[in-house]
């Protein structure tokens with residue numbers, strides 16, 4: 001299965017979000033919507049599920065819930081047609097239960113872990129997860145330097161959970177992408193590497209070329 005490259009949409013308003021989505025339409029299967037509440041992370045983004053319900057996106061998307069109250073938001077995101085939610089292990093008491101509740105709304109449910117969160121903290125909940133997202137940066141901003149520990153964390157997850165879908169978000173760029181794919185990542189989420197280049201479709205092609213396995 002080729003590694004999927006997922007553009008990260010971090011937007012301050014609806015205009016920016018729609019512009020970014022349009023710029024990658026037809027060049028990717030899925031986009032990730034960065035949902036930041038200014039409390040769980042020290043930045044906030046525009047991402048109103050009600051507007052997504054009224055004006056759906058032209059491709060499937062996952063909501064990366066960088067918020068203090070992910071459980072309160074599941075209903076709205078499922079009504080909006082969100083395919084998958086990523087819940088931060090650091091934002092809920094009972095992670096396995098949070099994943100079960102998210103799936104009860106008909107969405108896929110994934111775990112996201114910050115750089116400082118060890119794999120051990122989520123092992124008990126992984127059976128309930130459709131995907132585990134390893135953060136390559138501390139969440140909140142685009143363009144931060146990749147934290148190397150994410151490579152080892154991907155390798156640890158792959159070794160312990162051979163069938164797990166592993167995603168990485170934060171600091172993904174050409175070169176880093178290759179190392180993450182070699183360590184066992186299935187999906188790579190990229191923000192600045194895609195949107196700061198001025199040619200998002202070309203940047204996506206460059207990332208896909210970087211992770212292509214020689215036959």
Ligand code: DX5
Pocket residue numbers: 008009010034064137138139140141142143144169170171172189190191192193
């Ligand atoms: C954390 C967000 C990431 C970020 C990725 O800040 O969850 O999706 O936008 O941006 P890059 O790829 O530039 O690190």
